[in-house]
Amino acid sequence: MQTSSANFLFSGLSDEQVRRVERLQHRAMYRAGQAVYAQGDLGEHFYIIDDGTIEFVVRDAGALSYTAQTMTSGECFGMAALLDDVVRMASAVAIQETMIRSLSRESFARLCQDDPQMGYTMMRNLAISLSSMLLQRSYQPSVA
Numbered sequence: 001m002q003t004s005s006a007n008f009l010f011s012g013l014s015d016e017q018v019r020r021v022e023r024l025q026h027r028a029m030y031r032a033g034q035a036v037y038a039q040g041d042l043g044e045h046f047y048i049i050d051d052g053t054i055e056f057v058v059r060d061a062g063a064l065s066y067t068a069q070t071m072t073s074g075e076c077f078g079m080a081a082l083l084d085d086v087v088r089m090a091s092a093v094a095i096q097e098t099m100i101r102s103l104s105r106e107s108f109a110r111l112c113q114d115d116p117q118m119g120y121t122m123m124r125n126l127a128i129s130l131s132s133m134l135l136q137r138s139y140q141p142s143v144a
Contacts, residue, residue: 052098
């Protein structure tokens with residue numbers, strides 16, 4: 001799971017470029033308890049929480065479940081799915097009525113091909129965000 005302000009992806013884009021991205025996003029409302037996706041699913045979308053709360057639930061090999069993280073309005077998740085086939089490491093479940101926008105990997109790739117400068121800017125933003133998350137994880141103490 002990747003967390004960050006959703007605005008990071010659009011940093012450095014013109015208003016018109018942001019509108020182009022927004023036109024390709026899909027909006028969906030999830031009821032409390034409804035899954036956005038399940039652990040083990042193949043990731044194909046990046047998500048932005050417009051309103052509501054998402055809980056990330058991990059089920060271990062022994063079928064025990066725990067909440068790994070909770071995210072709220074303005075946060076985003078699923079960045080890696082814009083770049084490659086990734087398997088979801090947790091289930092994303094709405095814990096209240098939640099409005100989400102999503103952008104598919106296919107739409108993201110089309111944007112990058114149609115406007116290489118925009119594609120470069122968005123790819124750079126993704127790289128910076130993913131790099132930052134990796135650095136944060138490498139400095140967190142491990143739990144034994």
